[in-house]
Amino acid sequence: MIRILRFSTLFLLAAVISCSDTEDTDDGANTDSFDRGEMLQNWADNIIIPSFENFEGITQTLEEKTFAFTSDPSETTLNELRSAYEDGYLGFQTVSLFEIGEAEAINYRSNLNTYPLDAAGVDGKISTDDYNLELPSAYDEQGFPALDYLLNGLAETDTEIVEFYTSHENAEVYKNYLNDVSKRINALTNTVHSGWKDSFRDDFVSNTGSSSTGAVDRITNDYVLYYEKFVRSGKIGIPAGVFTGNPVPGAVEAYYSPSLSKDLYLKSLQTTQNFFNGRHFNGSQEGPGYDDYLDYLNSIKNGEDLSKLINSQFDIIRAHAEVLDNSFVSQVENNNNEMLAAYDELQQNVILLKVDMMQALSISVDYVDSDGD
Amino acid sequence: MNQKITSYFNEKTQAAPLAVFRVFFGFMMLASIIRFWLNGWIEKLYILPEFSFSYYGFEWVKPLGNFTYIIFLICGLSAFFVGIGYKYRLAIITFFISFTYIELMDKTTYLNHYYFISILSFLLIFLPANAYFSLDAKKNTGIAFQKIPRWCIDSIKLLLGIVYFYAGLAKINFDWLLKAMPLKIWLPSKYDLPFLGDLLQQEWVHYAFSWSGMLYDLLIPFLLLYRPTRLFAFVMVVIFHVLTRVLFPIGMFPYIMIVSAIIFFDPGIHHKILEKISRLFGIVKARFDNGRALNYLSNKRKFLLSFLSLFFIVQLLLPWRYLLYPGELFWTEEGFRFSWRVMLMEKAGYAQFKVVDGETGKRFYVDNSDFLTPFQEKQMSTQPDFILQYAHYLADHFKKDGHENIEIYVESYVALNGRQSAPYIDPNVNLLEEKDSFKHKTFTLPFHDQIKGL
Numbered sequence: 001m002i003r004i005l006r007f008s009t010l011f012l013l014a015a016v017i018s019c020s021d022t023e024d025t026d027d028g029a030n031t032d033s034f035d036r037g038e039m040l041q042n043w044a045d046n047i048i049i050p051s052f053e054n055f056e057g058i059t060q061t062l063e064e065k066t067f068a069f070t071s072d073p074s075e076t077t078l079n080e081l082r083s084a085y086e087d088g089y090l091g092f093q094t095v096s097l098f099e100i101g102e103a104e105a106i107n108y109r110s111n112l113n114t115y116p117l118d119a120a121g122v123d124g125k126i127s128t129d130d131y132n133l134e135l136p137s138a139y140d141e142q143g144f145p146a147l148d149y150l151l152n153g154l155a156e157t158d159t160e161i162v163e164f165y166t167s168h169e170n171a172e173v174y175k176n177y178l179n180d181v182s183k184r185i186n187a188l189t190n191t192v193h194s195g196w197k198d199s200f201r202d203d204f205v206s207n208t209g210s211s212s213t214g215a216v217d218r219i220t221n222d223y224v225l226y227y228e229k230f231v232r233s234g235k236i237g238i239p240a241g242v243f244t245g246n247p248v249p250g251a252v253e254a255y256y257s258p259s260l261s262k263d264l265y266l267k268s269l270q271t272t273q274n275f276f277n278g279r280h281f282n283g284s285q286e287g288p289g290y291d292d293y294l295d296y297l298n299s300i301k302n303g304e305d306l307s308k309l310i311n312s313q314f315d316i317i318r319a320h321a322e323v324l325d326n327s328f329v330s331q332v333e334n335n336n337n338e339m340l341a342a343y344d345e346l347q348q349n350v351i352l353l354k355v356d357m358m359q360a361l362s363i364s365v366d367y368v369d370s371d372g373d
Numbered sequence: 374m375n376q377k378i379t380s381y382f383n384e385k386t387q388a389a390p391l392a393v394f395r396v397f398f399g400f401m402m403l404a405s406i407i408r409f410w411l412n413g414w415i416e417k418l419y420i421l422p423e424f425s426f427s428y429y430g431f432e433w434v435k436p437l438g439n440f441t442y443i444i445f446l447i448c449g450l451s452a453f454f455v456g457i458g459y460k461y462r463l464a465i466i467t468f469f470i471s472f473t474y475i476e477l478m479d480k481t482t483y484l485n486h487y488y489f490i491s492i493l494s495f496l497l498i499f500l501p502a503n504a505y506f507s508l509d510a511k512k513n514t515g516i517a518f519q520k521i522p523r524w525c526i527d528s529i530k531l532l533l534g535i536v537y538f539y540a541g542l543a544k545i546n547f548d549w550l551l552k553a554m555p556l557k558i559w560l561p562s563k564y565d566l567p568f569l570g571d572l573l574q575q576e577w578v579h580y581a582f583s584w585s586g587m588l589y590d591l592l593i594p595f596l597l598l599y600r601p602t603r604l605f606a607f608v609m610v611v612i613f614h615v616l617t618r619v620l621f622p623i624g625m626f627p628y629i630m631i632v633s634a635i636i637f638f639d640p641g642i643h644h645k646i647l648e649k650i651s652r653l654f655g656i657v658k659a660r661f662d663n664g665r666a667l668n669y670l671s672n673k674r675k676f677l678l679s680f681l682s683l684f685f686i687v688q689l690l691l692p693w694r695y696l697l698y699p700g701e702l703f704w705t706e707e708g709f710r711f712s713w714r715v716m717l718m719e720k721a722g723y724a725q726f727k728v729v730d731g732e733t734g735k736r737f738y739v740d741n742s743d744f745l746t747p748f749q750e751k752q753m754s755t756q757p758d759f760i761l762q763y764a765h766y767l768a769d770h771f772k773k774d775g776h777e778n779i780e781i782y783v784e785s786y787v788a789l790n791g792r793q794s795a796p797y798i799d800p801n802v803n804l805l806e807e808k809d810s811f812k813h814k815t816f817t818l819p820f821h822d823q824i825k826g827l
Contacts, residue, residue: 033564033574210565237738245737300576301557304793351723351786355794359721362562364751 034296035288040205040215042278042287049201050281051094051271052193058084058091059186066182070175073165075158082151086260088185089144093267095192097226097275100219101204102195109230110139111188116250117145119153122177129173133184144254146181150174153256217363220290224354227272232346235265239332240339247332247339258327265328266321273314276307290357297360306356313349320345382678384523385666387640388505389647391526392458395502396650397632399456402468402490405625406449415445418482422746424766425479426759429809434477441478447471455497458507462498469494480759481752485715486626489536496532496684499677500525505661506647520666528681529636532688534594539692539713541590546717546826548703550587553579554790555719563620586716589613597637610634621716698813703789704820706756707813722754722797724785726764728771729803731778739767755787757798757814764804781805792822 065084069077092112099109118140125131125141133142155161164174196204207215233243234253241247254260274281278289291307298306323338325331332339358364409415419425419436427434437444448471454464473491476483501521503509510517548554553576560573560582572578589609596606614627635642651658669677695708702709703718726739741750744767753759764781771779780803788794795818798804802816 033571036564208565210562214565233740242738243740245735297558297561300561300574300579301552301554301791303791306793309793347725351794355721355723355786355788359558359719359788360791362558362719 034293036216036293037205037208039278039288039293040208042289043219043275044196044201044204046280046283046285046287047275047278048095048098049193049196051098052189052196054281055091055095056186056189056193058087059182059189062088063182063186066179070165070179073162073175075162078151078158078162082257085144085147085151086257088147089254089260089264090267092144093264094271094281095189096230096268097223097271098219099226100222101192101200103192105195106188106191107136107139108188108192110136112143112185113145113253114139114143115145115234115253116255117141117149119149122146122149126170126173126177129170131177131180133180142181142184144185147178147185148254148256150178150181151257212364216361220358220361220363223272223275224350224358227353228350231265231268231272232343232350235261235268235328236339236343236346239328240336240343241332242340242343247336249329249332252328252332255329258329261328262321262324262326266318269314269318269321273311276310276314290361294357294360301360303360304356306352306360310349310352310357313345313352317342317345317349382522382524382674385520386523386526387643388501388518388521388667389640389643390636390638391500391502391521391529392504392506393643393646394529394633394636395458395461395497396456396506397635398493398497399452399454401625401629401632402452402472403449403456405629406445406452408625410442410445410449415441417746418748419475419478422479422749424744424749424763426481426749426753426762428477428480429758429811431477434474436478444471444475448475455502458503458509461503461507461509465494465497465502469498479749480710481749483710484626485711485713486623486629488711490629492688493529493532496528496681499681500528501667504667506656506658510661514663517661517663518665518667519661519663522667522669524678526636528685529633530594530598531685533633533636534598535685535688536713537590537594540715541587541592542827543692543712543714543717544583544587544590547824548790549583549717549826552790553583555717556582558719558791560620566619569619597634600639603637607634607637700813700817701820701822701824703824704787705814705817706758718790720755720787720789721751721794722785722787723794724750724754724760724783724798726767727782727784728767728776729780729782730776731780733778744770754785755797757817758809760785760798761804761807761809761814761816768805779805789820790824795821 062081062084065077065081069081095103096109096113103109121141131141132138151161154164165171165178168174204215207213209215209217211217237243239248239252249255252258252261253264276290278287278292279285280287291311294307294310295305298304320342324342325334328339419441420438422436425436448468451464451467451471454460455468469491472487472494476487476491501516501518504516504518504521544550557576557579560579563573564570566573593606593610593613596602596609611631614631617623618627635646647658650656692712692714695702695712698705698707700707703720724741726741727736728739729736741753745753745763753763760783764783768779768781782800782803783798784800785797786794787797797818799816799818804816807814807816
């Protein structure tokens with residue numbers, strides 16, 4: 001009976017405590033809890049915003065180089081623009097993960113990188129000079145895949161490609177279309193970056209709640225989704241025919257400049273791993289990230305060292321990428337088995353992230369009632 | 374002894390507690406249905422999914438497209454009629470059937486407390502809950518009784534007692550008591566609760582919650598039955614369920630349990646509750662206080678008592694059926710449902726299905742989100758019977774798409790109570806060669822750990 005009374009006192013205490021809603025939790029006195037606000041701050045201030053800042057500079061250059069090319073189309077300006085396109089595509093891999101806030105509102109990722117491109121659609125729109133890149137139906141007719149096509153895919157040789165912008169009957173439309181695609185990439189990037197600078201940064205950092213609308217919850221869902229759908233499936237699985245049975249070279253990212261495809265993959269992989277470890281953009285310094293959060297939670301439950309397992313799997317994945325051809329197009333055409341093997345390695349981390357990490361963080365995929373007591 | 378039993382079954386008591394229970398039950402069910410509807414869950418859980426997971430033997434129970442709303446409408450209306458006690462027998466039967474139909478449509482949404490509602494409403498079909506304070510009793514004084522056999526009320530107490538006690542027994546296991554799992558995962562994630570948030574990071578709190586939860590479940594039926602501890606027990610019930618409501622997304626259930634526990638109190642309190650209600654709605658309560666006692670005809674009584682005995686024997690035995698299966702219950706989940714095992718597991722999984730052409734060896738993976746909602750996928754990936762049913766569904770789908778010689782394999786991983794994820798289903802078994810049944814599913818891989826306990 002005494003025991004029961006003791007337990008009931010605990011309950012009473014807990015209930016009284018839980019009713020005192022006015023208590024302020026942000027007094028910084030909770031020294032032995034993991035500070036999620038600090039993690040969000042690290043993500044926002046040291047990773048996400050610097051990534052967008054850097055990328056906005058790149059898309060600005062991209063736009064300038066595009067104008068330079070279209071005002072004076074030559075093989076020289078074409079090659080300069082190509083290099084800006086490559087920087088841009090690589091830079092995009094450092095921000096694509098963060099489809100949250102303004103990026104989510106404007107479908108940033110879909111606008112900038114829906115592939116495979118609808119090349120026939122682009123051809124058709126240019127020949128009729130009738131296009132509107134703002135339509136959702138135009139996702140697969142713009143962004144980096146469109147640049148790729150317009151700079152690398154129109155013809156075999158550079159001379160022939162330049163002719164599309166000089167002597168072709170629709171040369172003016174080609175130039176306009178190219179300009180518009182670059183302008184839109186730059187403008188949308190500006191929108192997202194400004195969104196972070198204006199108010200979203202503070203909203204994000206202060207949204208430390210544990211509900212499904214809390215920032216940690218939201219970005220974790222985004223993170224796992226990005227890794228599963230856009231890295232594993234988009235860059236490797238779909239081209240390797242994992243979901244269809246046959247390799248699909250046309251589904252390789254940067255299909256018209258395929259020697260770029262592996263670098264894009266590696267860059268996105270690096271971004272995902274760095275975010276996991278809270279590593280600062282363009283630096284080797286690390287702040288709080290999933291690794292520290294998992295270590296903290298594991299200090300409570302004494303289970304497997306999940307952060308280590310996930311990091312070593314990331315390392316295995318990158319090591320395996322060494323054997324892949326720089327061009328995933330030739331990789332899937334010549335030796336798709338290595339591509340399938342890459343998929344299997346990526347898959348191991350889907351399990352660790354989506355099953356083990358999500359469970360450890362107690363973040364649910366969807367909200368409905370669960371069982372009561 | 375025999376005489377004691379006979380005299381027990383002849384004992385009469387006030388009908389008021391059962392009437393209060395009926396009123397609260399009816400209106401809480403109505404509120405539940407409305408809440409479910411307003412949350413958009415009818416559409417989300419039953420209309421949007423293109424595939425639903427059936428219970429074995431109930432494959433014919435399916436969502437009916439937009440007519441599903443009609444079932445909920447019927448269910449809500451019948452709950453209202455139960456509440457006011459109008460055409461009670463018809464209303465409670467309709468409620469039982471419509472509610473159970475809803476629950477059988479898709480086992481993805483299985484919750485112990487939905488099952489509890491189903492069997493409770495089934496029990497209520499056989500009880501004279503409209504004998505007092507009901508429209509029926511007002512209209513037809515022939516069926517109005519102030520007193521009813523005591524066992525009528527005790528049977529509800531017994532059912533409540535079984536739910537609590539078995540939930541307590543199920544908590545006597547290694548993970549719950551000695552590892553404080555899964556509370557160790559769940560509680561720290563509630564870090565943003567005012568003040569409590571920090572406390573929930575403490576390991577001793579996880580153990581305190583685990584142990585007190587177990588003791589609470591085991592003892593509360595007895596503390597409620599025993600008059601000197603009754604009030605204290607009821608306060609505990611309120612605190613406990615409010616606390617679980619604060620900590621976990623468990624909907625209406627805590628309120629239903631709190632209100633149900635009122636039945637343990639003496640009739641005096643129930644008369645007071647009914648007086649309050651009467652004053653509020655201008656009901657003449659005195660008309661029901663007719664002093665008449667309900668006596669069943671001996672044949673009817675014999676039938677009722679034997680039937681209810683059978684019902685309770687099944688209730689007492691069903692939770693133990695897991696003993697008939699080999700393997701770890703939490704892992705295989707064979708005998709897990711319908712046995713009051715609540716909050717015992719944090720289980721997450723991942724299942725990747727592979728469609729193989731048996732002749733050419735050509736293969737491809739399935740994107741589960743093409744067929745399942747995220748919630749369905751979550752439930753499917755940790756339960757063998759879901760996985761099997763889904764595999765057969767996929768085969769039918771791809772057959773229609775023109776694929777031939779289909780074989781279906783699954784690569785799946787499950788993490789249980791904080792253990793690292795491990796392979797779950799044998800990846801070398803063509804699931805199309807397996808059929809669902811109550812037999813042990815041999816394609817589930819063994820669990821490489823042991824969770825000792827009941």
